[in-house]
Amino acid sequence: MDATRSGTRRMLRRLVMGLAAFCTLTTAQDSYDAVYNDIGSLPCVRLLNATGAIGCQSLNAASGVLYRTDTLADIQHFASDHDLKNKYTVVMPYWLLTSSNVETLRSTDKLSAIIAVVNGTDAAHTVAARPATINSPDSKCPNCEFGLYANTPNQYQWNPTGTDLLSQQFDFPIYALNTMDDRNIMSYNAVIQAVNINRFKGYSSYPLKSLQFHSFMWAAQDTGTCLRKGWCTPVGGASVWSTPSLNISSSDNKPIVVISAAMDSRSLFHDLTLGVESSITGMVTVLAVAEALSRSSIPLDTMQKHILYTLFTAEAWGFSGSQRFVQDISSPVNCIKPPASGSGCTYPFFSDLDFQHINPANIDIILEAGQVGGITSPAGGSPTLYAHIDNLQPTASAALLTQIVQVGSGALGNTTTPPATNAAVPVQAANGDGTQRGLPPSSAMSFLKARATIPTVVLTDYQKQMSSFTSQDLDDTWDPVNTVNAIQQAASVISKTAWMQAQGVSDATLMTPAQQQAIGSIQVNVQLVQDLLLCLTRNYSCPLIDGYLNVTASPSPPTRLPHYAGTLYSQSQPFSIFAWNFLANVTSVKGVTQNATGVPPPQVTGCSSRSETVQCTSDQFCVGDQCIQTMTRYHDAFGVGLGMAEDNSYFIKDASKPTWTESTWDPVGLRLFDVTSPGSQGGELAAGIVLTIVSIVLVVFGRRFLKKTLKVD
C-alpha cells in the first residue's frame, strides 16, 4: 500500500502541476523557427568539363560568423586580425570578389563562406555604390579554345582584363545577395541587418549572428567521372532557327543568308545571369531584324537567297549550340530507332528532322550581332559599331565588309522608324586601324570551322577588346539612349545588308531604282527594341510576351529570369520559347492556302483561347492564338563532346570538344542564427564535466558515510 500511496501522491502532484502549467502556458512556437531563420539563396554551383571542375561547393554545411568587409583594407584587416577566433562568413561587395582577395581570405583559415552583395540599382538597397570600373571575371579569351583560332599561335586575346575567376574551383560556398524580388529583398535585409549587428558589437561580444550554408554538390573530378556515376547533367537548352522560306530544301541550290546571335551568357551566380551586353543586345538585334525584314515589300520567300535566323543557346559554354547545329546539318541523320508517332527520331534523338533541309554547302554569308549594347565601363561616350572579319581568309569577307560599312554610313537614307533623332551610330571596319585581329568569339566560328571561306561579318560595339561587363553578374543595365541607338543601327545595317544580299546585290550602288525604293520599307521598330530589352531583362510578363505566352495568368508572373542556359531537358527555356513564338510569327504565312480568287482566307484564331473548339491542322502551329504555318524549329544544344546513348544516358564522345555538365546538387539552403563564443561552449563542457566528477566523488563518500553511520549497504 505504500506503493499505491506513492502512486496516488504522484497522481496528485501531476494534477496540481498540470493546473499550474495551465496558468503559465505561453503561446506555442515552433522551436526550430525560434532559433533559425531560413532565407532564400543565390548560390554558385559546380560545373564540370573534361579536365576538371569549376564553381563552388562545400562538403559539410559550412557556417561562420558574419563579418563585413567593404574595402580591400577591410579584407587585409580581417586577414591580419589575431583576435578573431572563430570561422567567418565574409560579406563583401561583389566587385571585391577577385581571385587574389579570395585567396587572401582562404589562406587565413578563418574563412568558411563568402557572401557577395550584388547591388541592384535601387538606392534603398545598396551596401555601397557600384564602382566606376569593373573587371570581367571571364578568361582572357573566352571560349577561344573551342573557337576558330584554337590552333593558331598567338591567338588574339579579346578580354585582356579578364580575371578568370569563373574557371576557378572553390571548396567553400559563395552565395550572392540581390534585391531583384521580394524574397531576395527579405534575405538581403536579414543578412545586412545581422552583419551590421555583428560589426556594431566589434565581432567580439557574443552572441553573434552566424550564417550556415548547405551547398553539397554530388559531382566531383570531371565530366567523365560524374556522367559515369550519374551525378551530373549536360549544360544545354534549345536553340531556335527560323526562315521565311517555308519550302527550303537541301537540294534547291539556293544560297542561304544566315543571321545569328547568342541567347545566353554566363556569370558566377546563375540565378543572376542576365548578360545584357554579353548576349541580350545581340538577341534583340536579330529579333528586330526579323521583324523589320518581315515588312519587306518584296516577299522574302521569293528572293534569290533564303534568309535563316538562328538564335543559339549554350554559346557561353564552348559554342555548344552553334557547333551542334552545324554538326547536325552537316552530316546525314541515320535514324536507328524511328519515333513511335510524329516526326523526328527516337535514337539518335531529334524532336524533328526539318533541319536537314538546311544544306551547309549553300550557306552564302553569315551576319552576326555580338555585343552591340554600347555598355562600357567606365560609362560614357557614344557607341560605335565595328564590323569584324576573319583574318585567316582575308579575301573571303572583304566585299561583304565593304557593303556593311557602306550601308552603315547612311547612304541609303533614313532607316529607322521613328527616325533617329540623335546622330546615327557610325559603323566602321574593325581592321580600319591596320590590325587584323580576326573574329571575336562568336557563333559564326562554328560555321567557319566547317567551311572556312564563308564571308562572315560580326558586328560589335568594340574594336580591340570585349566589354568588361562580359560574363559579369553586374551586366544587368543598359543606357536608354546609347544602347537603343546602337541596337537600332546594328539591326538596320544587318537587315538591309541581308535584304540586298538576298536580292543578289552585293554593292549598294548597283541597286535598281525599284530595289532602292523597296529597301526603304525595311525599317527597324524602335519601340520594339525598347520593349524587347525590358521584357528580356526585367519583366518577362510584359504585354509583348504576354501576347504570345499568356504568362500573366500564372499565380506568380515571372519578372526577371536568368539567361543561363540551364541543363538539357530539365528546365523550362523561357527565352527559347519566346524567341520561337516571335520568329514564328514574323516569318509565318498566316492562314495559307489562297483560294482561286487570290483573297487570302480569314486567319484561324482562337486556337489557344478556345482550344477545345478550334484546332490547327497538323502542319500548322498555334502562335499567339492564331494558326500559322512556319518554318521555325527548335534544335537541342549541348556540348558536341558529349553524346547521348540509347538509354538516354550521356557519355563523352570527344574530350577535346566542349563537354560542360552541371552537378546534381542537394537542395541549397541558408539559415541565420545566433552563436556563442567557442570559449563559452568549452566552458559549458567543462562545467558539465566538473559537475559530474564532483557528484561522483560525493556519491562515493556518501556510500561510505551511509555504511558507517546507518550501517546499511
Added chain:
Amino acid sequence: MKFYMLQIYKIIKPVVVCICLSILWVKISMAGSDYRPTQSSYTVYNESATSTVSQNFLGSLANAGIIIGQIVIVTIIIVIMFKRGHIKILIGFFMVVVAMLLGFMGYILLLNLIQVLRIPLDYITMAFALWNFAVAGLISVFWKGPMWLQQVYLTVMSSLMAFSLTGLAEWTTWMLLALLVVWDLIAVLCPFGPLKILVESSRNQNQEVPALLYTVNAVWFMASPPNSILEREYSRSKEGSTVRDSVEESGDLRRDVFNGGHSRSTGREGGTSISSSRHSGLDTPFSTGGRMSGNSSTVALVPTASNQSADHGDIELRERTPSSSSPRSGGSTTSDRDRRSASVRRAQAIEQGSRSRPQDGGDNDGDGDDEDESGGLKLGLGDFVFYSVLIARAAMFDWVTTMCCMVAVLTGMNATIFLLAIYQKALPALPISICFGMLFYFATRFALVPFLAALGPSQVFI
C-alpha cells in the same frame, strides 16, 4: 527470486542495446536519405494523408491482418514440420534467411549511412565488408564462435529487422502490434495454440532427440550466469554433467535463428516459422548457463513477405521487405522445473514471425528461490524486434515519445518477468510491454509533446 533480479539485468542490457540501435538506424534514415525501407507489395491499402479515420482504420486492419495471417500459417507449418522431425530443413532455411537478412538489410542500412554521412566508399570495399559481416554472423550464430560475438550479432539482427519493419505505414504498424498482442496471448496460453503444441512436442520429443542442437535463444542468457550459479545448479542437478559439456553444447546450440527474412532475395513469400527446440538436457549435461537444461527454444523465422522477388534489380532496394519478417527467436527463459524429467524446458516457441515468445521464466524447481537452475531468463528475439519496432516508430515522431515508450516497454518487460516468477510457466512477452508502449505513445504524442513545445522556448519548468 533474487536470481531473477540478476537475470533481469542481463535481459535489460541487450534489449536496451537493440532498442538504441534501432533508434539510431531510424534517426539516420530519417535524416534525409533515399534508402528507407518501404512497404511490401502485399499491403492492400496504402495510407494517404487524405483518408478518413475509418478508412485508415479498416485499411490498416486489412494490412495487419494479412501479415498476421502469414504469421499464423507459417507458425502452423513450423509446428507441423517440427512434429514430423524435419529439423534439418528448417535449420537450412534459417541459415539462408539469416544470411539474407544480414546481407541485404545490412546493405540498405549501409547505403543509408553512406548517403547521410556522405562517406566516400567504393562498391568493392563495401561488398567485401558486407560479405564478411554476413558470413561471420552466420558462423557465430549457427556454429561456433565467441559468445559475445553471437550476442552482438543477434542484437544487430534484431535491430536490422526492426529497422526494416519501420517501412510499414503508421496505422498498419500499430494495428500489427495490437493484433500481435492478441495472437501472442492466444498462441501461448490457449490449449490449442500452436506454440503450446510446439512446447509440448518438444518436451515429448525431448528424450528422443538429443541431437537437436539448436538453441534458439539469445545466447547470452545462456552464457551469462556466473559460475557460481552454474555450480550451484550443478550441484543440485541430479544429472551430472560437466561444465565443459555444457559449454560445448551451448556452443553448438545456440543459434538463434530468427529472422525472418525479408530478404529480398528470396522473394518470398510468407514466412516460415521454424522452431526448433532444443533439448538438451536430459541426457546431456546442462549447458552452460544453466538455463539450458532443456530449454527449448524455438525459433521462428518468418520470412515475410518481402516479397520482392529476386529479380528485382538494385533499384528495388528501396522496397524493403516487408514487415514481418521477424524473426523471433524463441528464447525463452525456462528453467527447468524438473530436472529429473529432463524435459521440462519450457520451450518457448516463437511464433512465426512475429512474435516472440514470451519468456518464460523459469522458475523452477519449486525448491525455493535460489535454486533456479535453469539458467536465466530467455527472451525471444522476436520480442526484441517488436519492442524495437514500437520504439523505432515512436522515434520517428519525437525524442520525447522515444524516451517515454522506452521506459514503458522496459517497465512492461519487468512486469512480465515478475509474472513469470509468480506463475512459473511460459508467458507471452509481448502483451504487457506493447500495451504499455502503445498507451504511452499515444498519450505522449497527443498530450505531452504539444505541452512541451509550448513550454520549451519560454524556459519554464514544471
Added chain:
Amino acid sequence: MTLLTFFGCAFTAYGPSLAIFFGFIAPNPQLVILLVSSRAESGLNMVAKHPKSVYNRSGYAFAAGMGFGLMFGIISYITQLVQSTGPGILMCISCPGISLYFVSAITTCILILHHSVWMMISFTGFTMRSYPRILWVIVSHYGASYLTLLNASPTVTLGCVYSIMGNIVLLLASIAIVMVDVRNLQQKLA
C-alpha cells in the same frame, strides 16, 4: 563546435543524477526495478537483503523518486538537448550572456535531484500522516516551478541567477528535512 554545447549541457543536466544512479541504485537491482516500476515494493521487500530493515522504505522512496526525476528530466529537457547539437542557440532572455540550453541544463539537474528528495519526503509524509511534509512538497514544487519563470523574464535582470539560487535553496531545505527524518529513524533504531 556545437557538440561541445551538447555534451556540456548533457553532463550538466544529467551528470549528477546519473552519478547517483550508478553509485547508489545500480548496484542494487531491487532499486533499479523500483526505479522503473514503482509498484513492486512488497515484492521487493521479499527479496531484499535485509528484509526487515526500516531503511528499506527510504531506499525505495529514493529510488522511486530518482526514477520519476530522471523521467521528468529526460522529457522536459531532451528536446532542447537535441536542438543544441545544431549550430544555433537561443539566448536566455533574462541573462543574455548565457545560452538557454545551459540554464535549462542547470535547472534540470537541480529539479531531478529535488524530485527524488520530494519523493522521500512524501513517503515519510504519507506514512506518518504528517501534513506539514506533504504541504511542504506541494508548496516547494510550486515555488520551484514559479522560480523558473524568472528564467524567461525580460524585466528582471539576471533573473536566471535568482531562479537557480532559489532552486538550490529549496533543494537544500528539502534535503535538510530528509536528513532530519533519517536521523529520527536512526534514533528509533538505536
